[in-house]
Every structure is written in C-alpha cells, then in structure tokens.
Amino acid sequence: MPSTGFKVPERYKYQNGFGSYHESEAVDGALPVATNSPQKPPLGLYNEKLSGTAFTAPRAENQQTWLYRILPASAHSPFEARETHTFDTNPGIHGKERWHQIPNQLRWDPFDMDEKVDWVHSLRLVAGAGDPTMKSGLGIFIFAAGANMDPHSAFYSADGDLLIVLQHGVLNIKTELGMILVRPNEICVIPRGIRHNVTLPSGPVRGYILELYQGHFALPELGPIGSNGLANARDFQAPTAYFEEDTTNTYTVLAKFAGHLFAAKQNHTPFDVVAWHGTYYPYKYDLGRFNTLGSISYDHPDPSIFTVLTAPSDHAGTAVADFVIFPPRWLVAEATFRPPWYHRNTMSEFMGLIHGAYDAKTGGGFQPAGASLHNVMSAHGPDAVTHEKASNSSLEPVKVGEGSMAFMFESCYMVGVTEWGLRECRKVQEGYNAESWEGLRPHFRRGGTGGERVENGDGKGEGGEGGDVKQVPHYT
Ligand SMILES: O=C(O)Cc1cc(O)ccc1O
C-alpha cells in the first residue's frame, strides 16, 4: 500500500439521508445557534456560505451550506492557467476539441489502468453533450489513477457535480465537509465547487464519472410504487465535519474551470472547516442497498425502474441524465422474451460495467471497465446469441446478474464522443456490429408453425401452433 502522506482517520462517520438538512461540528460549540453569520462566530472561526443553487431558487430546489472555518476559501493567490496543452476537457464552444456526433453503435474494450497519474490528471473526457460554460449538458469521463494527490493540494470542479462510479480500487476522498471512503460497488457525488483531495488506500483505481453541468441529482419519483423502494433516502451517506490545522505550509488549489486546469496558492489548508450545516454536501451510496423491483407477471419493463439518481431537465420525466443500474435480480416473467427488447430510444444510452457480466449480452464483448454508447435513435438490443437463448429457454424463475453490476447514463441529449474517446484511447471495438447482429436469422413463416403466441385461459391458442408457452390469463 503506498504511503498516503497524511493520516487516514480510523473511522469515517456519516450522516444518513438524501436531500436532508444536515449539520455537523468537529469541535463542540463550533456551530452558531439560531444565526448563520454572527458578528463573532464561535471559536474564532470565519463564516462562509457555499451556494449550490441561485439564492432565489425555489425552496424545494434550494441547496446551500454554511461553513465555519479557520480561514476563508477566498484567501489565495490569483489562479493561473496550468497544463494548457494537455488538460482540455471542454469540447464545447470554447474548447479545442469538438464532439464527434455519430449514430454508430459504439463499444469500448476495458480502459487501461494508469498508475502514474493522480486523480486530477486521470480524468479523460470520453463523451458528453453541451458545454459547462452555459451550464448545460453533461460530460462522461473515464478515470484511471495510481498516485495519491499531493497532500498539500485540493481540487474542485466549477463545471458540474461529479457522480463517481468506482469500478476498481478504493477512493479516500477528503472533502471540505469531511472524509468519504468509497469502496467497490459504491458511488459518490461531489457537488460543483467542493474542494477535495483523493488518495488511494488500496492502490490503483479506475471508474467512470458523469459530470452534470446543469442542476443537481435527485431521487426519482416513485409514483404508484409508493413511499419506499429503489434507492432509499436513508442509505445515502454524507460526511461529518473533519478539519486540519495548518497555516504554515503552502497549498495548491486546482480548479477545473470550463474544462481547463487552473492553480492558485495559499498558505493554509483548504480542509479547515470545523463545522457546517446545510443541504449542499457530498454523499456516497452503496449500490448493493438498491431495492430492485421488476415484473412479477409478464413483459420486460422499462429500465427506468432501476433509476438510482436522476437529474431532471425542465421537462417533467425527461432527464438530462439518469443513473440507472442493473443489479442481480430474479426474472420470473411468464411467456416473455426476458432480455431487453430491440429498441431505438429518443434518449442516448452510455453503459458501463463495474463487475461481472451484463445479462443482455452473451458475446463477452462488454467487459468490466469497458463501455458502450447507443446514441439517440441508434438501434440496438440483445446480441444474436442472447436472442437465441432467451427465445428458447424454459421460463423458470432465474436469478440473473449474480455478482455483477452494469449501469447506464441515460440522457435526453445527443451524446458526442471526443477525439480521445473515438480514436486516441484505441479501445473502440471494430467488430461490435458483426459480433452482435450477424447471427440474427429471420424466423418469419407466413401461416407457418412456431408462432409463440400466448394461449387463452381456455388453453386454446390464439394463433400459431406448437408454441410451448405457459398459459397466462392476461391475454383473454
Ligand atoms: O440497451 C440496454 O442494454 C439498456 C436497456 C436495458 C433494458 O432492460 C431496457 C432498455 C434498455 O435500453
């Protein structure tokens, strides 16, 4: 295990709840009572407000946090541009790159580990839409890091909220609001602007990031599901206040601003928040806690039932980004083609695999740490082998996805691919189409046999002959 350069606390203490008002003090009495900005804050601290929404955002959407810290975040030298030739993650109108908008079905082999770089330099923009300068759209990053961040540094993104989907390793994330340990099968959200330092207690890490340039993540509505289910609010964990005292060493604050890297110096630690209260904070969630629901009668439901977090657009039910997972689950649907249907979607679908195998693909081409993109209206579905198996298997209850976790970033936007994502990474599979579709054969027989029509409750088939389907009453 590499030396972290700073002490990793033995215990991580969290506060439970999504969208809750949280408060935490690392020293008793550090939080002022019944006032946010007293003339003299307790313990000689400074007051500082961190706004995650406009001051006037409606109450239900408003997100902000009050920090009580040893020195304010503003006390630093001017920012200077850094690594301007190598660090460009803004393919919007201000970036050197442009999105490649292509309708092809795309699939990537697993992205390489890179043991040399730290968290900040591990970020590779692979796809996305929009532009952080206009606060619209999203960026999809791959990260692979093997080095700890300099203990005298902190990083923040002014571009959006970072939804981190860890694929390999463990992330120790020291944030201004406290420590978060992200373990395998966990995700973490670090909202725009929150300074953090990432170390790697178990060695190299790899994963995916959805950076949300507009709005914030919310839990999906549950509608007729009722008041519990899917990702439950109490399973989201926010950190508790944790601070360091250091006003002698020089610290570097790195900012990702419009996709470019900037650095400023300060002679005090950015991690000096002794207490905080509010609604704008980082949090983590263990995907293993997801309460997966599904069909207990017939048909394959829309994957929206697997939504963990959603970033709504201005149009109800239409997400800038949905984070959807495919956890281990029982399939029991009768008289049903159980894998995903063949489909074309007005939304774009970027998928990744944390571990295991995705039950909708048997060909083996979709591997952990790999990815796929099926853009707006790009047709896709089960590969030929999956289709063959699923059309002929006996429909006993079966558990799929044991030991596996695939996910999807689904967006209402057309998702472009960067030059790195399309070419420089050298991971795009040449043979994806051929491998998936060449084996598909027509089975159509006008007036022939084998039509797997569902039978009436009276046992007489509605059409075709010889289909070995079970009787299901819904068809009468
Ligand atoms: O394409 C995919 O594999 C993702 C997906 C899964 C599903 O169960 C239904 C629709 C869908 O897009």
Ligand SMILES: [Fe+2]
């Ligand atoms: Fe799909």
